Amino acid sequence: MVKRFLAGAVCLLSATSAFAEPAPTPPVAAKKPHQVAAPFGAVREDEYYWLRDDTRKNPDVLSWLAAENSYADGQLARLTPLKDTLFKEITGRIAPDDSSVPYRQRGYLYYRRFAAGQDYPVTARRKGAMTAPEEVLLDQPAMAKGKGFFSIGAWEVSPDNRYVAYAEDSVGRQQFRLKVREIATGRIVDETVANIEDALVWADDNRTIYYIDKDPVTLLSKRVKAHVIGTPASDDRLIHEEKDDSFYISLKRTASDKYACIFLWSTTSNEARCAPASGKGEFTVFAPREKGWLYNVDHIGDRWLVWSNHQAPNYRLMSVPDTAQTADRTQWRDLVAPSDTAFIEAFKPFNGFVAIEERVNGNKRIRLLANDGKSTSVAADEPAYTMTLDTNAEPATDWLRYRYESMVTPPTIYEVNAKTGERRQLKRQPVPGYDPAQYVTERVWATARDGTRVPVSLVHHRKFHRNGTAALYQVGYGAYGSSYDPAFNIAWPSLADRGMVVAIAQIRGGQDMGRAWYDNGRLMKKMNSFTDFIDVTRHLVAQKYAAPRRTAGFGRSAGGLLMGTVANMAPEDYGVIVTQVPFVDAVTTMLDPTIPLTTNEYDEWGNPEQKPAYDYILGYSPYDNIAAKHYPAIYVSTGLWDSQVQYYEPAKWVARLREKKTGDNPLLFRVQMEAGHGGKSGRFRRYEEQAEYLAFMMDQLGVAQ
Template structure:
């Protein structure tokens, strides 16, 4: 863990530690004149086979999160942030009010049918959490509350339900609950009719779970308490202690993630094992889940996921050089023959990337990417293809909740930067489309906004897609401020979706841009390969080159550009800060992964071993040197940086709080500018920040106000 001292001197206040003006301003001082906290430097050497590095702020790491010096430093940073941002409180309140005004508070989800019941999420006005209800038989039947989350969350600073599932006999519901924010869930079960909580309780599990067909056993994934890796699949029999749970499977390779689920037809329970470059799936009949059979054995660079319907398996796979994936099938009677018995249903394409699929009786629904957009098409067993049309240049479609597969109707969602999320269903037999719900956005008129798709040429000649949104009438004369977002890691694509939170910026004349940089999969699997391991710097370069393209083409003014990224996107922000600080007026780095080398050297840190094929294993000197060349923390230099807003969560399980803490400490030591550096530490939450519907808008209003100030946008 970390600690920070002002000029190396520590002042004791009460039972804690304070660092000069970090906790309180001297009499007569203002927020503008207050000096930021300074972390004490304590020599420490990070050793490795490929080189040793001095890390004066390593001491700020405390895995127990109890070190008094470290905690006092974090509080000092929060106090300094409070002081610096105090003049922006009126604007912050206005931004929050504007955003919340666009939220229909008493809203309901589209009900879906499963096993004879209709399920729905309902929100009450002012509530931070929803209720989950169900109705028997018909959608107008009297509701029964499954989860009264407003009541469940009382007394907790953080509350989240991970996954939940109703037993096959509809009598009980099991769920995974987190009240810390560290994603170490507790499995619980209750009787639905009486609401009585059963004695069954299993701690330190993943969020997913699945029932056996007889409703007596729950399969779940146990986590390692230190590394938080998913390690073992266990079977819990109702009414027995967790200590008696049966070990079903244990994974010995720490580069794999693990989860449990069931096939679309509910006939099989499956264990899914996934690494960056390899998959393995083990399945057992839900009616007798005693022995799990491997669908296809793992191998490097071989990826697949299988689903079952009728008397066959359907598999999405990259087998046979299908880099953008293909769909294959195998009959039950031939499944034991392995991949040699798989037969192509949808061959691989050089231009279309198959991202996901869902089998139905008589057809398959496919999520696919082409031209930087995510779309949906249906393919009947007879070979008829039904593409779902879109009429905007930049958009995203995705399969919605489809729990029952014996139906011709497929639900999917559609959104763009200017189009609120709309839920449709389409008939695979007739092509008929019905609108089920348009996300209500009070006070919003789509006609007032414009979305575009442009292509920026990166320095190596590659064309990078960019999705844009701005208010109609915004002048394209090189004077507008720009807010640019990207992620660009793990093959996760940044789709252009509607967000009420963006309106507060766009309505003030800000151009909003999503840069679909390499490292995602917007343009297919090769787009990802060009943005990870020894190609990671392409992600940073793409982002900067998109900014320069938008400025050169007068979408934005030089000197009025803001950028934001979170988690691995925070790594992007750290890289951009070191590479091109003059291109940005302000950067927002949320829970940023910025201490790449030290983290990847430590296998005890959550996610490290899972990600050797994402960043590289520093035991190999090629990867060690390459990561060291871009790691934001290691490349902080004595130079001017943009204004920055950095955030973290003390209980973050994905990016440990001490990474951004060390980075901020080193930036404070090294940077030569007078631009503000704000560090906001959430002491009661993890990677996703505080829980609750409105809390994220409160947090966003703070950094939005800071961004608008730095972009010189008039209040």
């Protein structure tokens, strides 16, 4: 993969020189006949299919991408002062030498710290107390030096505290390499295993590491293997091979530290396989997978806890004693019964209580359930907020650590005592120059066209007047059951300070209002996600939060599918559309099982090899529904090495939009040549593109500077 990247970089340099001056007119991609056929006989013409180059080395493709970057540079040149101002404002809200709250595990306090001006943190620990000498685990600034992209995924310290195993990606394709470092000496003792997922678990022998091997073509998680430090990767023992390509794989040790578990999960079915963490026993199935049945497990004391949708659309929490046959559901007992109003999303067991993440009325909150059955919810003071469980590495404590934030309140780490209710603030993320008292967050409800009430979280300046003249920045996602929680974003004060309103449309397709919220926004009900977003825009305009056609829509990845479809369905409602790594070529991608993620997602979008699903997806696929119409201004970005939404999806979309759209509204395509799905790496560099597209957005909406 590194060789491929270097070869592509050489081609890019030669291609870029041919487009050194900003192009006065948009690049025009050649049209080449190509047909995409479905198994049942349907055929579509895809004249820009040639822009797909899996090697990332085709000089014609790289030249066209370079021309798009050059054209974007030329069109955005006049906005450089605003972009620089925004970048300075946004990064100015990042504390230059910030550090995390230490957490305790096996006698050590672990934390990470940023030095002033550094893009990457140092991960370190101290034995017993923060006054002890520092031991560096991962000096990421040094490790990232000279790399165009750098990311550390999972890292885990061995049970004897001697080694740190970590997953490293230096391309952006999420094909990690396993490395093992001896902490005391800093010496790398193993780096033979490549192309793995971002998940690692140690066995108790301090020599064996469980990891997930990826398919080199589809990048699907396929096999769980056991690697012994110092032995060749070819000797790694196969633990499990997943034959069903609709399943993902993850790993973890249980809260009790007694078991290592493999989790196999898809949209509609899960399975757990666990073994003693000693590494001496076999992995056995906790309960066999069934279509439509989802569950997750953890272990504490002498019992298993099971989170399950068994006769519970919003999930229930159950207990199974160690002595029971875990697959026999008649032996499972409710700890938290099913609810129509509270959706259980996650849980964390402790010796004396269980912490539960649940969603109620569009907000995520935390509830504490004591072993004696007493239940209490952690209080919040704002109408729209997010609580999430923080790092709680040791279960033998009465204190739960959690994170609280809102669109006004920066991330704040609290501890709450499960017995007394006492709460103490450990840290609030420092945001230099930011005064939360100057901003207001709201929760409003928009009525969708089918009568459904959609939660919307807002933030604006305290001096904002709701008079129907403001510009609106509306964001959304609406897929995979992934909720768009009202969280703090360090860029948004720059919008609110200029009189804008920022809105999170918590549309169907997420799980903001429970599992039914997700089910009503996927498969043959996917259209609800798109109409919800449009109806939220129209509601906010009608309620005078914004002026007509002064709305910017933003979404990334599956949220890019949202943006592309919204642009086709209601271009007159938006002044500008901004989308990153957008999934916009849904039919062609879902017809190709060799593309990463395709087979995993048949239960999300449908399998277009079947005609009903084909026809439904074709009805909204952004690439397939481009027409000769007056689109709003559009900013699109992608990463050449994206493994989740391949760069050629937005490339083809832009090419066809250029051909068909009417009017003079700009269409810009920014290609990050050294990045993947997450964009540029590093805590400062990631905001360079954000400053650029925000400047473009403000300019198109006429936001006063």
